[in-house]
Amino acid sequence: MGQQYDWLAELLDLPNVRVIHFQLVGSQRLNVVVESISEAALCPRCQQPSLIVHDQGDAQLIRDLPIWKRRCWLSYRPRRFDCVTCDNTFVERVAWREPGLDYTVRYEHALYEKVRRESVAQVAQDERLSEDIVQGIFERWAKKRSPNAAILV
Numbered sequence: 001m002g003q004q005y006d007w008l009a010e011l012l013d014l015p016n017v018r019v020i021h022f023q024l025v026g027s028q029r030l031n032v033v034v035e036s037i038s039e040a041a042l043c044p045r046c047q048q049p050s051l052i053v054h055d056q057g058d059a060q061l062i063r064d065l066p067i068w069k070r071r072c073w074l075s076y077r078p079r080r081f082d083c084v085t086c087d088n089t090f091v092e093r094v095a096w097r098e099p100g101l102d103y104t105v106r107y108e109h110a111l112y113e114k115v116r117r118e119s120v121a122q123v124a125q126d127e128r129l130s131e132d133i134v135q136g137i138f139e140r141w142a143k144k145r146s147p148n149a150a151i152l153v
C-alpha cells in the first residue's frame with residue numbers, strides 16, 4: 001500500500017494509523033478509511049505480544065473530530081490476532097478508541113468539554129447527535145473525571 005495519503009495521516013494525528021483512502025460525502029462530511037499499523041498486539045488473556053494477524057473484522061464507522069468544518073468519520077476494520085502462547089484469538093485494542101464505542105476518545109473528550117460550556121441540547125443539535133447519546137457520553141466522562149477516579153488513575 002502506497003504512501004499517497006501520508007499527509008492525511010499526519011493531519012489526522014492518530015498513533016499507529018495509516019490512511020488508505022478518503023471520500024468527501026456531499027459538502028459537509030468526510031470519511032477517512034484507516035487501518036492500524038502496530039506490528040504487535042498484546043493478548044488480553046496472557047499478556048504476551050502477538051505478531052500474527054488472524055483476520056480483519058467488518059468496517060466500522062467511528063465518529064472523529066471535524067476537519068475544516070466537515071463532520072468526520074473513520075472507517076476502520078479491527079484486526080484479530082492469534083496468540084500462540086495461549087492459543088487464543090483476540091481483537092486488537094487501539095489507543096484512540098475504546099472497544100465497542102462509535103466515537104474516538106478525542107471526539108468524546110471534545111464533546112464533554114463542549115457540554116460543560118454549552119448544553120446537551122445545543123451540542124446535540126450542532127453535532128447532529130441525539131440528546132441521549134450526548135448525555136450518555138457526558139456522564140461517562142464526568143464519572144471518569146471525578147476526583148475519586150483521578151486518584152485511581
Ligand SMILES: [Zn+2]
Nearest residue numbers: 043046083086
Ligand atoms: Zn495469549
